[in-house]
Amino acid sequence: MLSTNVSIEQKINLPEFEVGGVNVFVKRDDMIHPFISGNKWRKLKYNHVSFVNSGCKGIVTFGGAFSNHIIATAAFCAENKVECIGIIRGEKPSGMNHVLILAQLWGMKLEFVTRESYKDKGQLAERWKNEGYFIVPEGGENEEGVKGCEEIITELTRSYNHIFCASGTGCTFAGIVKGIASYNLTTQCHSIPVLKQGEFIIDTLLKYFPNAENYAVHSNYHFGGYAKTTPELFQFLNYLASKTGILTDPIYTAKLFFAITDLTKKGYFKKGETILAIHTGGLTGLLSEKMLNDVQKSIL
Numbered sequence: 661m662l663s664t665n666v667s668i669e670q671k672i673n674l675p676e677f678e679v680g681g682v683n684v685f686v687k688r689d690d691m692i693h694p695f696i697s698g699n700k701w702r703k704l705k706y707n708h709v710s711f712v713n714s715g716c717k718g719i720v721t722f723g724g725a726f727s728n729h730i731i732a733t734a735a736f737c738a739e740n741k742v743e744c745i746g747i748i749r750g751e752k753p754s755g756m757n758h759v760l761i762l763a764q765l766w767g768m769k770l771e772f773v774t775r776e777s778y779k780d781k782g783q784l785a786e787r788w789k790n791e792g793y794f795i796v797p798e799g800g801e802n803e804e805g806v807k808g809c810e811e812i813i814t815e816l817t818r819s820y821n822h823i824f825c826a827s828g829t830g831c832t833f834a835g836i837v838k839g840i841a842s843y844n845l846t847t848q849c850h851s852i853p854v855l856k857q858g859e860f861i862i863d864t865l866l867k868y869f870p871n872a873e874n875y876a877v878h879s880n881y882h883f884g885g886y887a888k889t890t891p892e893l894f895q896f897l898n899y900l901a902s903k904t905g906i907l908t909d910p911i912y913t914a915k916l917f918f919a920i921t922d923l924t925k926k927g928y929f930k931k932g933e934t935i936l937a938i939h940t941g942g943l944t945g946l947l948s949e950k951m952l953n954d955v956q957k958s959i960l
């Protein structure tokens with residue numbers, strides 16, 4: 661089993677934070693592994709334990725053709741000598757992208773299903789379960805996933821007034837809120853949904869942790885929806901990278917850091933407060949042809 665033996669929490673020095681009088685830190689979960697990055701490693705950790713206990717012959721999971729979860733599962737399974745199959749949403753593309761090529765390099769078998777049948781993942785999962793496979797849901801969102809993400813809090817080396825993460829399913833956020841509650845901390849937990857109508861993140865949170873409190877979901881930083889971007893977002897990504905060295909991806913973490921910077925400018929935080937951003941990794945999201953093209957246009 662892999663382990664995160666270091667928790668890197670570093671201060672981010674941006675003029676906006678100095679002007680706002682806040683201390684912003686980033687927990688570098690992107691450094692856990694180059695491809696099993698950030699929260700995907702955490703979500704797979706206890707799924708792997710359950711898989712071993714189940715006696716199943718392999719892991720089946722689900723995702724889109726650009727999924728960070730697919731790439732992470734492929735690398736994780738190779739390292740742990742687990743047979744794995746990735747069910748990919750949509751027809752097989754004529755040219756494979758970097759995510760699918762890397763997944764295959766690690767030995768993941770890919771099965772492409774139409775968007776129509778992908779909608780009925782439950783039925784697909786049932787079929788593979790009957791064949792003796794352990795199912796890890798799309799994005800690694802389940803109880804095991806939440807449990808792994810609670811450890812983000814266990815590892816912290818100091819306390820914060822606010823903790824922020826980017827949310828797709830809300831699984832990581834649920835883990836963070838649970839982790840904070842288990843230590844009786846007063847830290848407020850914030851989610852930045854990267855999809856439209858992000859209030860559904862609250863449903864995910866309450867599903868795993870009905871007693872959740874002291875949280876906030878900021879649903880106006882999706883930039884048009886999942887994997888949607890604007891020139892402003894790319895300019896920010898470029899600005900953050902050049903001023904701090906911290907690389908983000910346009911799908912998740914650029915939206916997260918943009919939100920924290922914007923909230924600071926709007927006076928959302930009190931002077932002297934400490935804020936922690938969880939860098940959940942996923943940098944392969946920057947490397948698709950489309951994103952690289954857009955990134956290039958933003959470089960000043």
Ligand SMILES: *Cc1c(COP(=O)(O)O)cnc(C)c1O
Nearest residue numbers: 827828829830831832940941942
């Ligand atoms: C998958 C992913 C997320 C979303 O995590 P959820 O637990 O589904 O909310 C956030 N950031 C990155 C970089 C991701 O790859």
